[in-house]
Amino acid sequence: MTAIARREEQLWSRCAGCASLLYRKRLRRNLDVCPECGEHARLGAPERLRQLVDPGSLRPLSDLLPEADPIDFVDVLPYPHRLTAARASTGLAEAVVCATATIGGHPVAMAVMDFRFLGGSLGCAVGELITRTAERALDDRIPLVLVTASGGARMQEGALSLMQMATVSQAIAALREAGLLTVSVLTDPTYGGVAASFATNTDLVLAESGARMGFAGPRVIRQVTGRALPEGFQTADFLLRHGQVDMVVQRRSLRGRLTALLAATRAGRAARAGHPPVPRQEPAPHRERLADDGAAPARPADPAAAVAPSPTSEAGQTTAVRDAWDTVRMARHPARPTTLDYLDSVFDGFVELHGDRLGGDCPAIVGGVARLAGRHVMVIGHQKGHTTAELVARNFGMASPAGHRKALRLMRLAARLGLPVVTLVDTPGADPGVSAEEQGQAAAIAENILTLTVLPTPVLAVITGEGGSGGALALAVADRVLMLENAVYSVISPEGCAAILWPDRSAAPQAARALRLTAPDLCRLGVVDEVVPEPSAAAHGDPAETAHRLRAALLANLLPLLDVPPAMLVRLRRQRFRRFGTTRGVNRAGVR
Ligand SMILES: [Zn+2]
Secondary structure, X not given: OOHHHHHHHHHEEEOOOOXXXXXXXXXXXXXXXXXXXXXXXXXXXXXXXXXXXXXXXXXXXXXXXXXXXXXXXXXXXXXXXXXXXXXXXXXXXXXXXXXXXXXXXXXXXXXXXXXXXXHXXXXXXXXXXXXXXXXXXXXXXXXXXXXXXXXXXXXXXHHHHHHHHHXXXXXXXXXXXXXXXXXXXXXXXEEHHHHOOOOOOOOEEEEEOOOEEEOOOHHHHHHHHOOOOOOOOOEHHHHHHOOOOOEEEOHHHHHHHHHHHHHOOHHHHHHHHOOOOOOOOOOOHHHOOOOOOOOOOOOOOHHHHHHOOOOOOOHHHHOOOOOHHHHHHHHOOOOOOOHXXXXXXXXXXXXXXXXXXXXXXXXOEEEEEEEEOOEXXXXXXXXXXOOHHHHHHOHHHOOOHHHHHHXXXXXXXXXXXXXXXXXXXXXXXXXXXXXXXXXXXXXXXXXXXXXXXXXXXXXXEEEEEEEEHHHHHOOOOOOEEEEEOOOEEEOOOXXXXXXXXXXXXXXXXXXXXXXXXXXXXXXXXXXXXXXXXXXXXXXXXXXXXXXXXXXXXXXXXXXXXXXXXXXXXXHHHHHHHHHHHOHHHHHHOOOX
């Protein structure tokens, strides 16, 4: 390309909507909205901030974090190479830029995602930076504004990126408790783990014109359903029609709308009137964080020992190491015991409770009251089946929004009744369907994750088969997370990961190894607290012995939790999910 041609290219740009050739400076003056057709071009985070905040008010927050490659992920390229390339091409340290600023005179803390950086993916560093921004909002008693643009959780960081959905959600929960406004602005595109957490569990959700948001992407849904998608599927107007966003806002109106909303809040009114911010009533639990300075966590006082790692947590090491792909196939074995099987063999007196009270009863989630060694508990789990007919009737254990809302109802009921919650996780993932998206799949998962971070009753989760991404996490934010030896737990299916990062899906076995999705791996990463060994014939070969071992593990982990006061349980649960933000925590656990 000649120098003149290159210069010409820098001066002009072609609209993705109407293909008009537009003078770049004119386009920028118009906030990167095409004056011909109204197409909203994607914005990088620095330009987005420049458009939204009051001139001169921007105070960037530190983006200094240790280098992160927590699971040594390699596909066709090592992950650090992809990171280096993203940094060079964007000039950013990570896929989010965080700052404090004022908007229309109202102080806010802001985290703005940048899709150019590895698809705006949510990894440990991004989760840590957004969490710190939320904590800054809490410290300063100011609203939090998030601008999302993301393809979802970052595959290259495995289940640790999945944990970030819980980490950021609990920081948002703390703002909710403190009465501080949280606003998310959905920009194009917002999908996967970001959609199913902080993009939708804020107080207000605004969608920029032209933005698309959903849990499953259109390509995946088309593949699974084999059908064409409805016109305008997952667009801002679709989301508004289906009750999933508060409003659709043109880019030129966004600053004004945010100003008006911020003015309506208590913090906004206090700032405008010159009153000092309302002092905090009690020390926020988030401040007692563990991994922030890389120091070993203070050994919790007596009751807290209930949620500390147990000496048997490396049980998986005593058994022969199985290839990750073989484990995936074991986890999916049709004869593997299901939640209803365990309700029969591990628990007594199960009484099933149905319905989300909003119009549905999802067969892929079962829940109700039961007894475990004479103690009453609330059990909630994904239900698959052993035959094709059962699997179809249960939607293969893939919950719909109604299923997640039924689970939410039962969790809250358990807390009110003082019952501990036991969850049994066995799902390929949440339902990737058109109606699931119409009914707010992302927000349903996001609300469950947030609620579990603050649920004032013991929560014990067991990954019994497949722990598939956000659909699994919606039942797995817990005080203790156990995993059967041949279960798997992953941010994405190996097939899905292979289709994206390798030439094709046949690389699924390699992807399974790279993702670190087995119980021993996740135990080492601290995602899982204890591996429950299976009999030598595996769970499907000896269901009775598996049930016996699971029952023993449940009792050993649940009984100590019953003595911990609810407020302390919640505090310790938050600490558990706060420690995944830095790789130092991972190193301490012995990985690398
Ligand atoms: Zn145009």
